[in-house]
Amino acid sequence: MFVLADCNNFYASCERLFRPELNGKPVIVLSNNDGCVIARSNEAKALGIAMGAPKFKIEEEIRQHNITICSSHYELYGDMSARVMTNLARFTPEVEVYSIDECFLKLTGFKNLESCALTIRNTTIKNTGIPISIGVAPTKTLAKLANKLAKKTPSGVMVLDTDCKIAEALKTYAVEDIWGVGRQYATKLISEGIETAEQLRNLPAEWVNKNMTIVGARMWRELWGQSCLQLKTVLDPKKGMCTSRAFGKLTGDYGELEQATASYASRLAGKLRREKLCTMVLSVRLLTNRFKTDQPQAYPTISINLPHPVNNTTDLIKASMKGLKRIYLKGFLYQKVEIIAIGLIPETEVQLNMFEQYNGIKNNKLSNILDGLNKHYGSGTIRMATEGKQQKWAMRRQFLSPRYTTDWKDIIKVK
DNA sequence: TCTGGGGTCCTAGGACCC
DNA sequence: TCTGGGGTCCTAGGACCC
Numbered sequence: 001m002f003v004l005a006d007c008n009n010f011y012a013s014c015e016r017l018f019r020p021e022l023n024g025k026p027v028i029v030l031s032n033n034d035g036c037v038i039a040r041s042n043e044a045k046a047l048g049i050a051m052g053a054p055k056f057k058i059e060e061e062i063r064q065h066n067i068t069i070c071s072s073h074y075e076l077y078g079d080m081s082a083r084v085m086t087n088l089a090r091f092t093p094e095v096e097v098y099s100i101d102e103c104f105l106k107l108t109g110f111k112n113l114e115s116c117a118l119t120i121r122n123t124t125i126k127n128t129g130i131p132i133s134i135g136v137a138p139t140k141t142l143a144k145l146a147n148k149l150a151k152k153t154p155s156g157v158m159v160l161d162t163d164c165k166i167a168e169a170l171k172t173y174a175v176e177d178i179w180g181v182g183r184q185y186a187t188k189l190i191s192e193g194i195e196t197a198e199q200l201r202n203l204p205a206e207w208v209n210k211n212m213t214i215v216g217a218r219m220w221r222e223l224w225g226q227s228c229l230q231l232k233t234v235l236d237p238k239k240g241m242c243t244s245r246a247f248g249k250l251t252g253d254y255g256e257l258e259q260a261t262a263s264y265a266s267r268l269a270g271k272l273r274r275e276k277l278c279t280m281v282l283s284v285r286l287l288t289n290r291f292k293t294d295q296p297q298a299y300p301t302i303s304i305n306l307p308h309p310v311n312n313t314t315d316l317i318k319a320s321m322k323g324l325k326r327i328y329l330k331g332f333l334y335q336k337v338e339i340i341a342i343g344l345i346p347e348t349e350v351q352l353n354m355f356e357q358y359n360g361i362k363n364n365k366l367s368n369i370l371d372g373l374n375k376h377y378g379s380g381t382i383r384m385a386t387e388g389k390q391q392k393w394a395m396r397r398q399f400l401s402p403r404y405t406t407d408w409k410d411i412i413k414v415k
Numbered sequence: 416t417c418t419g420g421g422g423t424c425c426t427a428g429g430a431c432c433c
Numbered sequence: 434t435c436t437g438g439g440g441t442c443c444t445a446g447g448a449c450c451c
Contacts, residue, residue, distance in 0.1 A: 031418085032420070052419090053418090055417065055418085102451075180450085182449050182450080183449095184449085185449085213424095215425070236423090239423080245419080245420070246420090290418090
């Protein structure tokens, strides 16, 4: 049996954990740059605050209902996530951490699944303070579905362990809420008159194969209780890595773009080193704001093949600067730069190019020193000069909570 | 003023090979 | 006039996820 454990309103719950006065009150968490809503407490959901709503469009509701706003704070969420996952892993060795707030577990040989699920839920809540729901079913797709139903029950647990219970659950389950049915498929299915999971499951296999590719066919079989998606206990090596973030303001200034590009490249280099990976290709892309339809749009991009696979800050900044210079177009206001690394290989498998000069040893040494200092004195303590000092383009985080769990200086702020 | 960031997998089509 | 049959690899684009 597959179990899906999913934290309720995870980011909002993390924020509330250290501010208990917010319990029972509407809380929302905003995306980077305090752009749009990415998490809501139940109270905020009840007020009709939509997922993804831009903040500037709901100012009136925020004021009227006295909604508490938080900037997203991934350091805090990451730390709380690790605590939740550690607790879940105590119940079975078969664990797949699926996302920051979700985890699949496999339970074999348990007689009373209901009480087992309840134990998992209650223990995790007691030890972490994060509310969580548990869905249990014979396939991952059905466990996801069970979890969604569990959120609506008082016990927070839903076990679908018989054909009868599964059939009953599918009857009224909206087709667009199935894991694997996104916007495109939902529109298509609904236009064909398929509105519930039961109707989708009753479609002939040929129809699904023809219209929904192999991915859809797997999902369809999973709805019938045939497990096609296995538990992934070992993470696959990453294939690509990307640093992309909107600026705090639009800019067409080359100097500012240089700083931002260098700083994102440096961040990407740090991520690569942490995962012990090197990249062979670096892509740089500038983007204007697609919502500003009255302004000229441009998305110039370039891919640079590196002479050697690297992950040191010096070489990656250098390559990104070269890319920026080649794609920069005057007269546009840019909102974002993306730096993408593709063709990742493990540090230990790097092969050098005998026809190119290799400065890796010196540059790697420098990067390691950088990492060491930033780790000891706090990230951002030391950085490359090209990354800039003022960073006028840096993202807005007006409503950031203290680092309750990861910084001694901030812990004293807890009331 | 203000609209997230990071991934995965699959398919189709073109280039190229013998 | 007639114009094979089988592969592989790569890329772009589209779908999905949280």
